[in-house]
Amino acid sequence: MKLRPKITLIDHFEKLSDPRVDRTKDHKLIDILVIALCAMICGADNFVAMETYGNSQSQWLKQFLDLKNGIPSHDTFARVFARIDPDEFEACFRDWVSSITELMPGDVVNLDGKTLKHSTHNGLGKKAIHLVNAWASEQRLVLAQQKVHERTNEITAIPHLIKVLELNACLVTVDAMGTQTDIAELLHSKGADYCLTLKGNQRGLFQEVKEVFDNAQKTEWTGIEHSFHRTVEKGHGRIETRRYWTFSAELLSQNTDKWAGLQSIGIVEAVRRIGDKTTTATRYYINSFASDAKRLALAVRSHWGIENNLHWVLDVAFNEDDCPVHKDNAPENLARLRQISLNLLSMEKTAKIGVANKRLKAAWDDDYLAKI
Structure with missing residues (x-):
């Protein structure tokens, strides 16, 4: 037998x-x-x-x-x-993943893109393919993958992933490329919370959030209800201090109604010290959950983790970026x-x-x- x-x-x-x-x-x-x-x-x-x-x-x-x-x-x-057929292969993949894992309320799902650098072929005029991955940070599992078509960008691939995944009660993080009202609406309609990176592509909202935060810092948040969280990490000669703030989106004068479910604004200030050199970076987020700096920290750290736990592993342990396969x-x-x-x-x-x-x-x- x-x-x-x-x-x-x-x-x-x-x-x-x-x-x-x-x-x-x-x-x-x-x-x-x-x-x-x-x-x-x-x-x-x-x-x-x-x-x-x-x-x-x-x-x-x-x-x-x-x-x-x-x-x-x-x-x-x-x-x-x-x-x-890659779409059929992906459907089988999702079917398998859904049989081995179950997302729980509050689980964080990260949506992020990665380019396969050596999948290009100049002789055939073929560009390197770009894929958007859905990553369950708690289970450390890839949930789904969607190719970005050559003449579009991640904005077209992200909605496809959201539609095919069961995201009810999950917290979904997306980079600034996906910070779009349509994507926020889709996530909200799926019963998911979101944490979307806010940058200059949403210029009016970005500028006001930055001004509110700068003024709050100057006045030491006097009279502004907010949530605060701080972490310190040490290792390899590096000390990194991160400070997280969240406050209600109702403090903004911008028309925030177009962002379905929007409840809070988040800010992360990361101060990194290596030897005598100190660098500071500030990032901004819009969230569909109530003001909660610890939850913002969870979402942000999970999204940063996709680089180390998925993309870096694929490149280093699987040599993905060095794979020269390009046909069809x-x-x-x-x-x-x-x-x-x-x-x-x-x-x-x-x-x-x-x-x-x-x-x-x-x-x-x-x-x-x-x-x-």
């Missing part, structure tokens, strides 16, 4: 449409996907490495895959990933395969090591890979 490791996501991806004609199907699509996923988890970052992994681990893979025609070639991996749908589909791998590695808690070392351990230990 063949043993089947506990790779429960197989069931969610078996319904993915096979883009190949029947006469070219020497290998089952699900087998190609599973080999590619196992290879990715174990450190393979390109199609040649996937073939090499498959040939090296063929006996282990045969425990639960058919493989009557052996291991697919790197050309087969490349052709299949270039032709898989392959860059987007490989990015999604990395996110499946990252989610699986993040959910494995027995090994108290980083993602890069978990990949090495999985490559060296078949039992550990099966556990993942």
Whole structure:
């Protein structure tokens, strides 16, 4: 009797449409996907490495895959990933993620974009693709991903993610690009709270918030009801002090009614000291929750964390920025395969090591890979 490791996501991806004609199907699509996923988890970052992994681990893979025609070639991996419908692949991904996690009231979801730098091809006139990710900061899981079409920007991708995710009672953070009245309305209609970065693209509101804050600082907030929170972090020769303020949006004279659910304004002042050098940065936010500086701190720190816990990991542990794949749908589909791998590695808690070392351990230990 063949043993089947506990790779429960197989069931969610078996319904993915096979883009190949029947006469070219020497290998089952699900087998190609599973080999590619196992290879990715174990450190393979390109199609040649996937073939090499498959040939090296063929006996282990045969425990639960058919493989009557052996291991697919790197050309087969490349052709299949270039032709898989990325929207369908994403739907399978979301279906799987929804089966393994449940967002709880108050959970923070970060929406942020990332460019795959080496997915460009100047000879073909193809620009690097840009993806917007939805990241559950508490669970450290990617919830969904949406490609930004070449002639648009993140403003078109963010609403798609909001519509397909169950965000009721969650707190959603978005960078200044997504600070738009339509996006605030959509989040509010989904029952989610928001924390939106406020910059000069909302010039009138930005200027008034800045003036109110500057005046409040000068008068030491005399007569202005507000919430305050302070944190200090030390490490690696650095001391960083962050001060958080929130106050009611009713203090503004601007027409704030167009921002659905808007309740409070947030300000973060970060003072970083390294040796004799001190730098100060101030950021502004509009929020749909009542004035609460600690909640602002949670939202802001969670959004900064997406760079370290997702984008940085994808670049350093998975070499995403150095991947030169550019043909057709392959860059987007490989990015999604990395996110499946990252989610699986993040959910494995027995090994108290980083993602890069978990990949090495999985490559060296078949039992550990099966556990993942």
